[in-house]
Amino acid sequence: xxxLTQIRKSFGRxxxxxxIDLTVRKGEVVAILGPSGSGKTTLLRCINYLERPSDxxxxxxxxxxxxxxxxxxxxxRLRGKSAMxxxxxxxxxxxxAAENVMxxxxxxxxxxxxxxxKRSVELLEKVGLGAKLDAYPSQLSGGQQQRVGIxxxxxxxxxxxxxxEPTSALDPELxxxxxxVIRKIAKEGITMIIVTHEMNxxxxxxxRVVFMDQGAVVEEGAPNELFRxxxxxxxxxxxxxxxxxxxxxI
Amino acid sequence: xxxxxxxxWTAFIELLSAIxxxxxxxxxxxxxxxxxxxxxxxxxxxxxxxxxxxxxAYVTFIRGTPMLxxxxxxxxxxxxxxxxxxxxxxxxxxxxxxxxxGFVYISFSITEGAYMSEVVRSGMLxxxxxxxxxxxxxxxxxxxxLRRIVFPQAFAAAxxxxxxxAIGMLHATTLAFAASVVxxxxxxxxxxxxxxxxxxxxxxxxxxxxxxxxxIERLTALLEKRINSYNRGGVA
Numbered sequence: 001x002x003x004l005t006q007i008r009k010s011f012g013r014x015x016x017x018x019x020i021d022l023t024v025r026k027g028e029v030v031a032i033l034g035p036s037g038s039g040k041t042t043l044l045r046c047i048n049y050l051e052r053p054s055d056x057x058x059x060x061x062x063x064x065x066x067x068x069x070x071x072x073x074x075x076x077r078l079r080g081k082s083a084m085x086x087x088x089x090x091x092x093x094x095x096x097a098a099e100n101v102m103x104x105x106x107x108x109x110x111x112x113x114x115x116x117x118k119r120s121v122e123l124l125e126k127v128g129l130g131a132k133l134d135a136y137p138s139q140l141s142g143g144q145q146q147r148v149g150i151x152x153x154x155x156x157x158x159x160x161x162x163x164x165e166p167t168s169a170l171d172p173e174l175x176x177x178x179x180x181v182i183r184k185i186a187k188e189g190i191t192m193i194i195v196t197h198e199m200n201x202x203x204x205x206x207x208r209v210v211f212m213d214q215g216a217v218v219e220e221g222a223p224n225e226l227f228r229x230x231x232x233x234x235x236x237x238x239x240x241x242x243x244x245x246x247x248x249x250i
Numbered sequence: 251x252x253x254x255x256x257x258x259w260t261a262f263i264e265l266l267s268a269i270x271x272x273x274x275x276x277x278x279x280x281x282x283x284x285x286x287x288x289x290x291x292x293x294x295x296x297x298x299x300x301x302x303x304x305x306x307a308y309v310t311f312i313r314g315t316p317m318l319x320x321x322x323x324x325x326x327x328x329x330x331x332x333x334x335x336x337x338x339x340x341x342x343x344x345x346x347x348x349x350x351x352g353f354v355y356i357s358f359s360i361t362e363g364a365y366m367s368e369v370v371r372s373g374m375l376x377x378x379x380x381x382x383x384x385x386x387x388x389x390x391x392x393x394x395x396l397r398r399i400v401f402p403q404a405f406a407a408a409x410x411x412x413x414x415x416a417i418g419m420l421h422a423t424t425l426a427f428a429a430s431v432v433x434x435x436x437x438x439x440x441x442x443x444x445x446x447x448x449x450x451x452x453x454x455x456x457x458x459x460x461x462x463x464x465x466i467e468r469l470t471a472l473l474e475k476r477i478n479s480y481n482r483g484g485v486a
Contacts, residue, residue: 050383076391084387090380094402094480104388107398136480156388 001026002047002160002191007056007067009042016042017053018215024160027189031202031223034212035238040195041087043212044162047193048082049075061159080108083153087165089145091137097124097148098133101155109156116155123151127181143174147181154185161185163194167201179205199242203227211235254450261441261454268437269458275354275423275433280366280416282359287366292396294367295374305367312364317357318425324357325350325429350429358426362419369415373408374400406477413470417463434458 002024009017016039024030032040045051046067047058053067060081065074083104091100101120105111111119124130127147137145146166153161166182167175179201186192186205196202202209203223210220211230219232230236292298293305312320329345336343377400385395405412424435432440434455442451 048387050386076389079386080389082387084384086380086384086387088380090378090384092381092384092399093378094399094406094477103398104390107394108389138481152388 001059001061002193003057003059004043004047005057005059007043007046007058008054009039009046009051010054016215017046019056020212020215020217022210022217024191024193026159026191028208029186029192029194029206030208030210031206032193032195032210032212033197033199033202033238034218037214038212039215040212041164044084044164044193044195047160047162048079048084050084081159082162083156083158083160084162084164085146085149085153085166087168089137089142089149089169091145091148091152093137096134096136097129097140097151100137100148101151104152104156119155120151123154124148126154126184127151128177141174142170143177146170146178150178150181150185154190160191160193163192163196165195165197167196167198197242199227199239211238213238254447257445257447257450258454258457261438261447261451262458264441265434265437265451265454265458268432268434269462271351271426271431272420272423272433273462275351275358275426275431276416276420278355279358279362279423280419282355283362283366283415283419284370284412286359286363287368287370290363290367291370291374294371309364309367312361317361317422318428320361321354321357321425321428324360325353328353328356351426351431354426354429354431358419358422361422362415365415365418366412369408369411370404372411373404376407377403402477406474406481409470409474409477413466417466420462420466421459 002022004020004022007017007020007022008015016037020039020043022030022043032043034040042051046053047060049070056067058065058067058078060078063074063077063081065078070078091097092103095103098117098120101123102113102116105116105119106113121130121133124133127150129144129147129151132140132144132148135144137148140148150161150166163182167178170178175198179198182192182194182201183205194202194206206223208220209223209226211218211226211232211234213234219226219230219235221231226235227239230239290305290309293301294309298305329348332343332345332348336345381399381403382395385399390398423433426433427436427439435452438451438455439448442448
Protein backbone atom coordinates (compact mmCIF):
# COMPACT_ATOMS: atom_id res chain seq x y z
CA UNK A 1 0.00 0.00 0.00
CA UNK A 2 1.07 3.52 -0.71
CA UNK A 3 -0.06 6.38 1.45
CA LEU A 4 0.77 10.00 0.84
CA THR A 5 -0.06 12.36 3.68
CA GLN A 6 -0.18 16.13 3.33
CA ILE A 7 2.46 16.28 0.61
CA ARG A 8 3.55 19.84 -0.02
CA LYS A 9 5.97 21.19 -2.54
CA SER A 10 7.01 24.74 -3.31
CA PHE A 11 9.27 26.10 -5.99
CA GLY A 12 10.39 29.34 -4.39
CA ARG A 13 7.20 31.15 -3.41
CA UNK A 14 5.09 29.15 -5.78
CA UNK A 15 3.31 26.36 -3.94
CA UNK A 16 2.59 23.65 -6.51
CA UNK A 17 1.34 20.96 -4.13
CA UNK A 18 -0.89 22.16 -1.33
CA UNK A 19 -1.08 19.20 0.99
CA ILE A 20 -2.05 16.16 -1.01
CA ASP A 21 -3.48 13.03 0.60
CA LEU A 22 -3.64 9.92 -1.49
CA THR A 23 -3.88 6.25 -0.68
CA VAL A 24 -3.35 3.51 -3.23
CA ARG A 25 -4.14 -0.04 -2.27
CA LYS A 26 -2.07 -3.00 -3.40
CA GLY A 27 -2.95 -3.99 -6.96
CA GLU A 28 -4.90 -0.83 -7.59
CA VAL A 29 -4.48 1.24 -10.75
CA VAL A 30 -4.94 4.94 -10.09
CA ALA A 31 -5.06 7.51 -12.87
CA ILE A 32 -4.27 11.11 -12.06
CA LEU A 33 -5.85 13.66 -14.39
CA GLY A 34 -5.73 17.40 -14.46
CA PRO A 35 -4.81 20.42 -16.54
CA SER A 36 -1.15 21.34 -17.13
CA GLY A 37 0.32 22.99 -14.10
CA SER A 38 -2.03 21.20 -11.74
CA GLY A 39 0.92 19.50 -10.04
CA LYS A 40 0.15 15.94 -11.07
CA THR A 41 3.60 15.20 -12.50
CA THR A 42 5.27 16.89 -9.53
CA LEU A 43 3.24 14.72 -7.18
CA LEU A 44 4.30 11.59 -9.03
CA ARG A 45 7.95 12.66 -8.96
CA CYS A 46 7.70 13.31 -5.23
CA ILE A 47 6.83 9.68 -4.61
CA ASN A 48 10.31 8.52 -5.62
CA TYR A 49 12.02 11.72 -4.58
CA LEU A 50 13.03 12.91 -8.03
CA GLU A 51 11.33 15.98 -6.65
CA ARG A 52 11.92 16.80 -3.02
CA PRO A 53 8.64 17.43 -1.19
CA SER A 54 8.82 20.34 1.25
CA ASP A 55 6.63 18.59 3.77
CA UNK A 56 4.42 15.59 4.34
CA UNK A 57 4.87 11.86 4.68
CA UNK A 58 5.31 9.06 2.17
CA UNK A 59 4.56 5.48 3.07
CA UNK A 60 5.27 2.59 0.73
CA UNK A 61 4.74 -0.86 2.19
CA UNK A 62 6.68 -1.02 5.44
CA UNK A 63 8.68 2.10 4.75
CA UNK A 64 7.59 5.45 6.14
CA UNK A 65 9.48 8.60 5.29
CA UNK A 66 8.94 12.01 6.80
CA UNK A 67 9.58 14.38 3.93
CA UNK A 68 11.06 17.27 5.86
CA UNK A 69 14.42 15.77 6.69
CA UNK A 70 14.79 12.41 5.01
CA UNK A 71 18.15 10.65 5.26
CA UNK A 72 19.97 9.65 2.09
CA UNK A 73 19.27 6.07 2.99
CA UNK A 74 15.53 6.64 3.29
CA UNK A 75 15.46 8.25 -0.14
CA UNK A 76 17.44 5.34 -1.51
CA ARG A 77 15.08 2.79 0.00
CA LEU A 78 12.06 4.71 -1.23
CA ARG A 79 13.44 4.59 -4.75
CA GLY A 80 14.11 0.90 -4.37
CA LYS A 81 10.40 0.30 -3.79
CA SER A 82 9.15 2.11 -6.87
CA ALA A 83 9.92 2.24 -10.55
CA MET A 84 9.13 4.97 -13.04
CA UNK A 85 8.19 5.17 -16.69
CA UNK A 86 9.08 8.58 -18.08
CA UNK A 87 7.38 10.80 -20.59
CA UNK A 88 10.65 11.07 -22.53
CA UNK A 89 11.42 7.33 -22.02
CA UNK A 90 14.90 8.18 -20.62
CA UNK A 91 16.39 4.87 -21.64
CA UNK A 92 20.11 4.63 -20.95
CA UNK A 93 21.40 5.78 -24.31
CA UNK A 94 24.64 3.82 -24.27
CA UNK A 95 23.00 0.52 -23.42
CA UNK A 96 21.02 -1.90 -25.53
CA ALA A 97 17.38 -2.70 -24.83
CA ALA A 98 18.34 -5.85 -22.92
CA GLU A 99 21.06 -4.02 -20.97
CA ASN A 100 18.61 -1.27 -20.05
CA VAL A 101 16.30 -3.80 -18.47
CA MET A 102 19.19 -5.63 -16.76
CA UNK A 103 20.89 -2.55 -15.36
CA UNK A 104 18.81 -2.10 -12.22
CA UNK A 105 18.80 -5.82 -11.51
CA UNK A 106 22.56 -6.15 -11.76
CA UNK A 107 23.69 -2.87 -10.23
CA UNK A 108 21.03 -2.29 -7.59
CA UNK A 109 19.58 -5.68 -6.76
CA UNK A 110 22.85 -7.56 -7.32
CA UNK A 111 21.21 -10.27 -9.39
CA UNK A 112 23.81 -12.41 -11.22
CA UNK A 113 24.27 -11.35 -14.84
CA UNK A 114 22.99 -14.50 -16.55
CA UNK A 115 19.87 -14.51 -14.44
CA UNK A 116 19.28 -10.80 -15.09
CA UNK A 117 19.75 -11.35 -18.80
CA LYS A 118 17.21 -14.16 -18.75
CA ARG A 119 14.68 -12.02 -16.93
CA SER A 120 15.37 -9.13 -19.28
CA VAL A 121 14.72 -11.31 -22.34
CA GLU A 122 11.48 -12.61 -20.83
CA LEU A 123 10.23 -9.11 -20.12
CA LEU A 124 11.19 -7.73 -23.52
CA GLU A 125 9.34 -10.62 -25.12
CA LYS A 126 6.36 -9.80 -22.96
CA VAL A 127 6.27 -6.22 -24.26
CA GLY A 128 6.68 -7.52 -27.81
CA LEU A 129 10.34 -6.64 -28.33
CA GLY A 130 11.92 -10.07 -28.33
CA ALA A 131 13.51 -9.22 -31.66
CA LYS A 132 15.11 -5.98 -30.45
CA LEU A 133 17.20 -7.22 -27.53
CA ASP A 134 20.48 -5.82 -28.82
CA ALA A 135 19.15 -2.62 -30.35
CA TYR A 136 20.27 0.72 -28.90
CA PRO A 137 17.55 3.25 -27.99
CA SER A 138 18.54 5.38 -31.01
CA GLN A 139 17.57 2.47 -33.24
CA LEU A 140 14.09 2.14 -31.76
CA SER A 141 10.88 4.07 -32.41
CA GLY A 142 9.32 6.08 -29.60
CA GLY A 143 6.74 3.39 -28.94
CA GLN A 144 9.39 0.70 -28.81
CA GLN A 145 11.56 2.79 -26.48
CA GLN A 146 8.65 3.32 -24.14
CA ARG A 147 7.93 -0.40 -24.09
CA VAL A 148 11.55 -1.02 -23.12
CA GLY A 149 11.02 1.60 -20.40
CA ILE A 150 8.05 -0.37 -19.12
CA UNK A 151 10.05 -3.61 -19.19
CA UNK A 152 12.83 -1.85 -17.26
CA UNK A 153 10.33 -0.80 -14.61
CA UNK A 154 8.77 -4.29 -14.41
CA UNK A 155 12.18 -5.92 -14.02
CA UNK A 156 12.68 -4.26 -10.65
CA UNK A 157 9.58 -5.96 -9.31
CA UNK A 158 8.61 -2.77 -7.48
CA UNK A 159 5.71 -2.20 -5.10
CA UNK A 160 4.42 0.46 -7.46
CA UNK A 161 5.11 1.63 -11.00
CA UNK A 162 4.79 5.34 -11.58
CA UNK A 163 3.82 6.37 -15.11
CA UNK A 164 4.54 9.98 -15.99
CA GLU A 165 2.46 10.75 -19.08
CA PRO A 166 3.79 7.64 -20.81
CA THR A 167 2.25 8.41 -24.19
CA SER A 168 2.49 12.21 -24.37
CA ALA A 169 5.69 12.27 -26.41
CA LEU A 170 4.56 9.63 -28.89
CA ASP A 171 3.29 9.94 -32.42
CA PRO A 172 -0.45 9.25 -32.40
CA GLU A 173 -0.14 5.96 -34.25
CA LEU A 174 2.35 4.66 -31.66
CA UNK A 175 0.19 5.43 -28.64
CA UNK A 176 -1.88 2.26 -29.06
CA UNK A 177 1.00 -0.20 -28.71
CA UNK A 178 2.16 1.38 -25.45
CA UNK A 179 -1.31 1.56 -23.96
CA UNK A 180 -1.84 -2.09 -24.91
CA VAL A 181 1.22 -3.06 -22.89
CA ILE A 182 0.14 -1.00 -19.88
CA ARG A 183 -3.33 -2.52 -20.09
CA LYS A 184 -1.80 -5.99 -20.13
CA ILE A 185 0.30 -5.46 -17.02
CA ALA A 186 -2.55 -3.67 -15.22
CA LYS A 187 -4.47 -6.92 -15.46
CA GLU A 188 -1.66 -8.73 -13.64
CA GLY A 189 -2.38 -6.88 -10.45
CA ILE A 190 0.64 -4.61 -10.38
CA THR A 191 0.05 -1.42 -8.42
CA MET A 192 0.25 1.56 -10.74
CA ILE A 193 -0.15 5.31 -10.57
CA ILE A 194 -0.60 6.82 -14.01
CA VAL A 195 -0.49 10.49 -14.86
CA THR A 196 -2.16 10.76 -18.23
CA HIS A 197 -4.10 12.85 -20.71
CA GLU A 198 -5.65 9.79 -22.34
CA MET A 199 -9.18 10.04 -20.93
CA ASN A 200 -10.56 6.92 -22.55
CA UNK A 201 -7.60 4.90 -21.44
CA UNK A 202 -7.86 6.17 -17.87
CA UNK A 203 -11.53 5.31 -17.81
CA UNK A 204 -10.89 1.83 -19.08
CA UNK A 205 -7.80 0.80 -17.17
CA UNK A 206 -8.01 2.61 -13.83
CA UNK A 207 -9.80 1.40 -10.72
CA ARG A 208 -9.87 4.93 -9.46
CA VAL A 209 -9.43 8.35 -11.00
CA VAL A 210 -8.04 11.37 -9.19
CA PHE A 211 -8.65 14.82 -10.60
CA MET A 212 -6.15 17.50 -9.58
CA ASP A 213 -6.15 21.23 -10.12
CA GLN A 214 -3.87 23.97 -8.80
CA GLY A 215 -1.94 21.70 -6.53
CA ALA A 216 -4.88 20.06 -4.81
CA VAL A 217 -7.06 17.00 -5.31
CA VAL A 218 -10.42 18.30 -6.48
CA GLU A 219 -12.26 15.03 -6.73
CA GLU A 220 -11.64 11.32 -6.84
CA GLY A 221 -13.74 8.27 -7.47
CA ALA A 222 -14.45 5.28 -9.66
CA PRO A 223 -13.86 6.12 -13.32
CA ASN A 224 -17.45 5.62 -14.41
CA GLU A 225 -18.78 7.89 -11.70
CA LEU A 226 -16.21 10.60 -12.17
CA PHE A 227 -16.45 10.70 -15.94
CA ARG A 228 -20.25 10.44 -16.17
CA UNK A 229 -21.29 12.55 -13.25
CA UNK A 230 -18.50 14.64 -11.79
CA UNK A 231 -19.49 16.32 -8.54
CA UNK A 232 -17.29 19.38 -8.84
CA UNK A 233 -17.78 22.14 -11.37
CA UNK A 234 -14.03 22.31 -12.06
CA UNK A 235 -13.91 18.62 -12.97
CA UNK A 236 -16.89 19.04 -15.29
CA UNK A 237 -15.25 21.95 -17.12
CA UNK A 238 -12.04 19.99 -17.56
CA UNK A 239 -13.74 16.84 -18.80
CA UNK A 240 -15.84 18.84 -21.21
CA UNK A 241 -12.75 20.38 -22.76
CA UNK A 242 -10.91 17.09 -22.92
CA UNK A 243 -13.74 15.12 -24.49
CA UNK A 244 -13.94 16.12 -28.15
CA UNK A 245 -17.56 15.04 -28.69
CA UNK A 246 -18.76 17.67 -26.32
CA UNK A 247 -16.86 20.39 -28.14
CA UNK A 248 -17.57 19.49 -31.71
CA UNK A 249 -21.11 18.12 -31.48
CA ILE A 250 -23.38 19.93 -33.90
CA UNK B 251 74.68 28.65 -44.62
CA UNK B 252 73.01 26.02 -46.77
CA UNK B 253 70.30 23.50 -46.00
CA UNK B 254 71.66 20.06 -45.22
CA UNK B 255 68.79 17.63 -46.02
CA UNK B 256 70.76 14.63 -44.86
CA UNK B 257 71.14 16.13 -41.41
CA UNK B 258 67.37 16.32 -41.01
CA TRP B 259 67.36 12.54 -41.10
CA THR B 260 70.36 12.26 -38.80
CA ALA B 261 68.71 14.58 -36.29
CA PHE B 262 65.43 12.71 -36.60
CA ILE B 263 67.10 9.46 -35.61
CA GLU B 264 68.80 11.18 -32.66
CA LEU B 265 65.48 12.63 -31.51
CA LEU B 266 63.82 9.23 -31.28
CA SER B 267 65.60 8.66 -27.98
CA ALA B 268 63.67 11.57 -26.45
CA ILE B 269 60.25 10.19 -27.38
CA UNK B 270 59.77 8.25 -24.12
CA UNK B 271 60.42 11.37 -22.02
CA UNK B 272 57.98 13.45 -24.04
CA UNK B 273 55.31 10.77 -23.97
CA UNK B 274 55.80 10.17 -20.26
CA UNK B 275 55.36 13.83 -19.41
CA UNK B 276 52.34 14.14 -21.68
CA UNK B 277 50.83 10.86 -20.48
CA UNK B 278 51.26 11.56 -16.77
CA UNK B 279 49.93 15.13 -17.09
CA UNK B 280 46.92 14.15 -19.16
CA UNK B 281 46.04 11.26 -16.85
CA UNK B 282 46.46 13.30 -13.66
CA UNK B 283 44.75 16.18 -15.43
CA UNK B 284 41.69 14.03 -16.11
CA UNK B 285 41.58 12.90 -12.47
CA UNK B 286 41.99 16.43 -11.09
CA UNK B 287 39.64 17.79 -13.74
CA UNK B 288 36.93 15.24 -12.93
CA UNK B 289 37.15 16.01 -9.22
CA UNK B 290 37.01 19.75 -9.88
CA UNK B 291 34.13 19.38 -12.33
CA UNK B 292 32.11 17.32 -9.81
CA UNK B 293 32.78 19.84 -7.06
CA UNK B 294 31.58 22.65 -9.32
CA UNK B 295 28.56 20.84 -10.75
CA UNK B 296 27.35 19.68 -7.33
CA UNK B 297 28.34 23.01 -5.75
CA UNK B 298 30.03 21.27 -2.84
CA UNK B 299 30.19 23.74 0.05
CA UNK B 300 33.65 25.16 0.88
CA UNK B 301 35.33 23.30 -2.00
CA UNK B 302 33.23 24.91 -4.70
CA UNK B 303 34.72 28.43 -4.50
CA UNK B 304 38.20 26.95 -4.13
CA UNK B 305 37.72 24.87 -7.27
CA UNK B 306 36.47 27.90 -9.20
CA ALA B 307 39.44 29.99 -8.01
CA TYR B 308 41.83 27.21 -9.05
CA VAL B 309 40.40 27.12 -12.55
CA THR B 310 40.44 30.87 -13.10
CA PHE B 311 43.93 31.30 -11.66
CA ILE B 312 45.51 28.45 -13.61
CA ARG B 313 43.79 29.35 -16.86
CA GLY B 314 44.64 32.98 -16.26
CA THR B 315 48.39 32.40 -16.02
CA PRO B 316 50.88 30.88 -18.48
CA MET B 317 51.91 27.28 -18.16
CA LEU B 318 55.60 28.24 -18.10
CA UNK B 319 54.88 30.44 -15.10
CA UNK B 320 53.28 27.49 -13.29
CA UNK B 321 56.37 25.43 -13.96
CA UNK B 322 58.70 28.13 -12.66
CA UNK B 323 56.57 28.72 -9.57
CA UNK B 324 56.53 24.99 -8.77
CA UNK B 325 60.19 24.62 -9.58
CA UNK B 326 61.26 27.36 -7.16
CA UNK B 327 58.38 27.38 -4.69
CA UNK B 328 57.69 23.71 -4.01
CA UNK B 329 61.24 22.83 -2.84
CA UNK B 330 61.09 25.67 -0.32
CA UNK B 331 57.76 24.39 0.96
CA UNK B 332 58.88 20.76 1.10
CA UNK B 333 62.09 21.62 2.93
CA UNK B 334 60.31 23.85 5.41
CA UNK B 335 57.75 21.17 6.19
CA UNK B 336 60.37 18.42 6.41
CA UNK B 337 62.50 20.53 8.72
CA UNK B 338 59.67 21.40 11.05
CA UNK B 339 58.70 17.73 11.26
CA UNK B 340 62.29 16.70 11.80
CA UNK B 341 62.35 14.45 8.73
CA UNK B 342 65.78 14.18 7.09
CA UNK B 343 64.19 14.30 3.59
CA UNK B 344 65.33 17.21 1.37
CA UNK B 345 63.86 18.41 -1.92
CA UNK B 346 67.13 18.04 -3.83
CA UNK B 347 66.57 14.30 -3.87
CA UNK B 348 63.45 14.80 -6.04
CA UNK B 349 64.29 14.47 -9.74
CA UNK B 350 63.51 17.56 -11.84
CA UNK B 351 61.01 15.65 -13.94
CA GLY B 352 58.94 15.16 -10.76
CA PHE B 353 58.34 18.90 -10.58
CA VAL B 354 57.41 18.88 -14.26
CA TYR B 355 54.81 16.16 -13.64
CA ILE B 356 53.33 18.08 -10.72
CA SER B 357 53.26 21.43 -12.48
CA PHE B 358 51.86 20.16 -15.78
CA SER B 359 49.24 18.05 -14.00
CA ILE B 360 48.04 21.12 -12.12
CA THR B 361 47.88 23.09 -15.37
CA GLU B 362 46.14 20.31 -17.26
CA GLY B 363 43.67 19.71 -14.43
CA ALA B 364 42.23 23.20 -14.79
CA TYR B 365 41.69 22.86 -18.54
CA MET B 366 40.45 19.27 -18.22
CA SER B 367 37.90 20.28 -15.59
CA GLU B 368 36.13 22.34 -18.23
CA VAL B 369 36.33 19.48 -20.74
CA VAL B 370 34.83 17.07 -18.20
CA ARG B 371 32.23 19.62 -17.09
CA SER B 372 31.04 20.23 -20.64
CA GLY B 373 30.88 16.48 -21.20
CA MET B 374 28.79 15.96 -18.10
CA LEU B 375 26.48 18.85 -18.91
CA UNK B 376 25.94 17.29 -22.33
CA UNK B 377 24.31 14.27 -20.68
CA UNK B 378 20.56 14.70 -20.50
CA UNK B 379 19.14 15.25 -17.02
CA UNK B 380 16.68 12.42 -17.70
CA UNK B 381 19.53 9.91 -17.75
CA UNK B 382 20.48 10.43 -14.12
CA UNK B 383 16.81 10.62 -13.13
CA UNK B 384 16.24 7.24 -14.75
CA UNK B 385 19.26 5.90 -12.88
CA UNK B 386 17.83 7.16 -9.59
CA UNK B 387 14.43 5.75 -10.50
CA UNK B 388 15.86 2.24 -10.88
CA UNK B 389 17.36 2.69 -7.43
CA UNK B 390 20.97 3.65 -8.07
CA UNK B 391 22.98 5.77 -5.66
CA UNK B 392 24.66 8.91 -7.00
CA UNK B 393 28.10 7.24 -7.31
CA UNK B 394 26.53 4.29 -9.15
CA UNK B 395 24.59 6.61 -11.44
CA LEU B 396 27.70 8.63 -12.21
CA ARG B 397 29.87 5.63 -12.85
CA ARG B 398 27.42 3.51 -14.82
CA ILE B 399 25.34 6.07 -16.66
CA VAL B 400 26.75 9.62 -16.66
CA PHE B 401 30.50 9.12 -17.09
CA PRO B 402 30.35 6.76 -20.07
CA GLN B 403 28.09 9.19 -21.94
CA ALA B 404 30.03 12.23 -20.79
CA PHE B 405 33.26 10.63 -21.97
CA ALA B 406 31.77 10.02 -25.41
CA ALA B 407 30.58 13.62 -25.59
CA ALA B 408 33.90 15.01 -24.34
CA UNK B 409 36.17 12.86 -26.50
CA UNK B 410 36.88 15.44 -29.24
CA UNK B 411 37.81 18.04 -26.61
CA UNK B 412 39.76 15.49 -24.65
CA UNK B 413 41.85 14.66 -27.68
CA UNK B 414 42.35 18.37 -28.31
CA UNK B 415 43.65 18.80 -24.78
CA ALA B 416 45.91 15.78 -25.04
CA ILE B 417 47.45 17.11 -28.24
CA GLY B 418 47.91 20.51 -26.62
CA MET B 419 49.67 18.84 -23.72
CA LEU B 420 51.93 16.84 -26.00
CA HIS B 421 53.14 20.07 -27.58
CA ALA B 422 53.34 21.86 -24.26
CA THR B 423 55.84 19.28 -22.98
CA THR B 424 58.46 21.31 -24.84
CA LEU B 425 58.36 23.73 -21.89
CA ALA B 426 59.96 21.04 -19.73
CA PHE B 427 63.35 22.27 -20.95
CA ALA B 428 62.98 25.05 -18.36
CA ALA B 429 63.47 22.34 -15.76
CA SER B 430 66.42 20.97 -17.73
CA VAL B 431 64.44 17.91 -18.77
CA VAL B 432 65.44 16.68 -22.21
CA UNK B 433 62.30 16.24 -24.26
CA UNK B 434 62.16 16.07 -28.07
CA UNK B 435 62.58 19.80 -28.53
CA UNK B 436 65.42 20.12 -26.03
CA UNK B 437 67.10 17.16 -27.68
CA UNK B 438 66.81 18.94 -31.03
CA UNK B 439 68.56 21.92 -29.55
CA UNK B 440 71.37 19.71 -28.23
CA UNK B 441 71.73 17.92 -31.55
CA UNK B 442 71.77 21.22 -33.41
CA UNK B 443 74.25 22.89 -31.09
CA UNK B 444 76.91 20.27 -31.82
CA UNK B 445 77.14 21.32 -35.46
CA UNK B 446 75.14 24.54 -35.73
CA UNK B 447 72.36 23.09 -37.92
CA UNK B 448 69.41 24.48 -35.98
CA UNK B 449 66.89 24.61 -38.80
CA UNK B 450 67.39 20.97 -39.76
CA UNK B 451 67.15 19.79 -36.17
CA UNK B 452 64.01 21.77 -35.37
CA UNK B 453 62.43 20.65 -38.63
CA UNK B 454 63.08 17.06 -37.60
CA UNK B 455 61.47 17.80 -34.22
CA UNK B 456 58.46 19.32 -35.97
CA UNK B 457 58.04 16.23 -38.15
CA UNK B 458 58.32 13.98 -35.13
CA UNK B 459 55.67 15.95 -33.22
CA UNK B 460 53.43 15.86 -36.26
CA UNK B 461 53.80 12.08 -36.42
CA UNK B 462 52.94 11.66 -32.74
CA UNK B 463 49.97 13.98 -33.06
CA UNK B 464 48.77 12.03 -36.06
CA UNK B 465 48.85 8.88 -33.94
CA ILE B 466 46.74 10.55 -31.24
CA GLU B 467 44.27 11.69 -33.87
CA ARG B 468 43.91 8.20 -35.31
CA LEU B 469 43.56 6.73 -31.85
CA THR B 470 40.80 9.21 -31.02
CA ALA B 471 38.98 8.47 -34.26
CA LEU B 472 39.11 4.76 -33.50
CA LEU B 473 37.92 5.27 -29.94
CA GLU B 474 35.18 7.60 -31.07
CA LYS B 475 33.90 5.07 -33.52
CA ARG B 476 33.81 2.40 -30.86
CA ILE B 477 32.21 4.22 -27.98
CA ASN B 478 29.86 6.36 -30.03
CA SER B 479 28.33 3.51 -31.97
CA TYR B 480 25.17 3.80 -29.86
CA ASN B 481 24.62 7.35 -31.11
CA ARG B 482 24.88 6.66 -34.79
CA GLY B 483 22.52 3.77 -34.94
CA GLY B 484 25.36 1.30 -35.57
CA VAL B 485 25.91 -1.73 -33.44
CA ALA B 486 29.45 -2.00 -32.12
